[in-house]
Amino acid sequence: MSSASTATISRLSTLDATFDQHLGALLDWEGVSDSAVQSRVDEILSDVKQRGDAAVIEATNRFDRLSVEGMEELRLKPEQLKQAFDNLPAEQRDALASAAERIRLYHERQKPTSWQYEEADGTVLGQQVTALDRAGIYVPGGKAAYPSSVLMNAIPAHVAGVREIVMVVPTPDGVVNELVLAAAHLAGVDYVFTIGGAQAIAAMAYGTETVPRVDKIVGPGNIYVATAKRAVFGQVGIDMIAGPSEILVVSDGQTDPDWLAMDLFSQAEHDEDAQAILVSWDSAHLDAVAASIERLLPTLDREGIVRESLSRRGALILCQDKADAIAMINRIAPEHLELSVEAPDTWLGEVRHAGAIFMGRYTAEALGDYCAGPNHVLPTSGTARFSSPLGVYDFQKRSSIIHCSSEGASELGKVASVLARGESLTAHARSAEYRIRN
């Protein structure tokens, strides 16, 4: 195909003999931590588990280049959060509040209800939904500190009915992000500690004298954070371990090429590992988007990151038709899917795997990233095959309910007795048999 070696972004066609191989290589991403990272993380976890606050303080001073003496210096008071919110320019404060309200409204729709049903003999079966007692939110510090992520993580926890929300955010060299604090205020976070890394994960998973133990930890982080989350999984719940962000845009050729170029850039500007792929069956349209990319690239604030990301992991792919595009969607299982096509509704039933689906030419991913309402924490690297956007359900759990009537227990007891004896679990059988009526 038309692959100019000087172009910023690869051009592929699904008809290329090496297409499958090439696509596989582009998609390949493994966030494996090496054994050096693993053993450093293990050390930090066990140190915090044993020594609590003292270990957290030491690690924080070392890694974030601070010199605090007590945990009280690593805790932000509610007044500080409110102050940060009040100090924002009105435009930012209003935008943040508007986003928070839309996120809340969407997530309210996710709330499941408990249910029960009664059988003819009076036996009742059901499912009771309850919230976690305490959730922990990890917010990265430094350049990747996003107030929108605070809203996206904390609001679903609130809507779910979580009693207490603990947030950790490192402040390397003491640099505090006021927008992040403002978002924490708006989202109703109960505790904020300015700690990060594996030590913050350990503090929330095990609890310390100061940091309350949480039931589940959510939020993205670097390789130390991801490794620590994997290690404490089971002690506490965790969300998915996030890979780099990615988008798959499908265009029918009728969307403004500049719009599509900017949509790809908005993904690529996250970091050099981010992935932006455009698919269309209109070859001339792909040429036009490629031209828009070259023309608009020099106007970007993050031109360097975008160039690197597009050249390493981006692609413009020529497919044959709609069916071919849908096969690609389901193979990639993208975090973000933009259906920049006429009548996107007719595509929906065939999309089996995608984190979030942005439908039509007007629905830029950026709208969903900030304020449309659905969550922007989404399954990456093909994990949409088996996982879901962060949501209210991540902060709740279900208990099964079984309430047998005397008659019901007698009938079920006969079945259970046979099966338990088939498994040689005779105390199970006898426990059931006690409930069989004579």
Place this chain on the structure above:
Amino acid sequence: MSSASTATISRLSTLDATFDQHLGALLDWEGVSDSAVQSRVDEILSDVKQRGDAAVIEATNRFDRLSVEGMEELRLKPEQLKQAFDNLPAEQRDALASAAERIRLYHERQKPTSWQYEEADGTVLGQQVTALDRAGIYVPGGKAAYPSSVLMNAIPAHVAGVREIVMVVPTPDGVVNELVLAAAHLAGVDYVFTIGGAQAIAAMAYGTETVPRVDKIVGPGNIYVATAKRAVFGQVGIDMIAGPSEILVVSDGQTDPDWLAMDLFSQAEHDEDAQAILVSWDSAHLDAVAASIERLLPTLDREGIVRESLSRRGALILCQDKADAIAMINRIAPEHLELSVEAPDTWLGEVRHAGAIFMGRYTAEALGDYCAGPNHVLPTSGTARFSSPLGVYDFQKRSSIIHCSSEGASELGKVASVLARGESLTAHARSAEYRIRN
């Protein structure tokens, strides 16, 4: 308190000065794999990833003491499963079919629906629910091979709409469990491979020439299986890593002490690490249950395992009142909670954490283990604080849907633009701004 050193099971009181400490020690359980296990598992995973079937065959011959030459010898054909089912005694066949039908009916109630709503400006938001393409079920071999577990794992996957279900079950020394095969037939499993251990987890997570790659792996296993599941988490979904099974029984003193003793035994007979705890505010009742335990113990088939389990991890606990009992429930977050009390409905609203709740004197846990309908795969070791019974939702995932009208995109674009610029993500801002109407 009255703790006779010769008794089979500890007696505690919530008023004991050392109660918290003692209870903590009883509950403590960590299924940590040591670094030797870790590195053996890592070797197997990487071998199967690289060499596929050949590595699976070698590991299976070694660990299960077989001498097969090709994968076709490690695959059971649908006819063999059907044969196993047809060959069962009628009583077992009927009991298995009855249990399967009740499990199916309960799980049908868990099916969520996709939803959408439209805003005033025509913007549509929603959530689309889809099933996994392929699920993998691990079934332990040897003495812990339970046909009921095959039903409990495979039926929710079927109800969820999973396209293909792959089951693995090791056959050490070539010993096949016919009841397990019969259950696989009944539950509609598509592929059965007689492989186990880390090699089976690797085969399902990465796929081999013969074993199809799955999207999620569920089911219990030994420490090698648990370690392998933790390692492949992210490549595929996994369910919780299960600890030993446990029950907390609360009695108001009015349930037959023999019934309660047998209920405790039915938990303790699983294995030496299983945990059975009874709580009551009626001291004489606890004495009566203790007497029942001593009298009935010698009549048990698995007396040795039960004695070991009760003496190591069991307890009869005297509490003060209902509130005290409820505090204990929420602290322990038991896998199985038996409310052997009058009017258990009045307790339900206060139970925040439990895997499954067995209500009233007739609802023995054994009924739920086999045939009541709800799932018997439940969160252990206090993980009911943040996780749920296995269910239909474990085999489905959700995609967010965002479909902005031209007017909606224009309004949202303004908010997104402000927030994106606040995060210095200007390509995000410009992508949103393209959609703002002039």
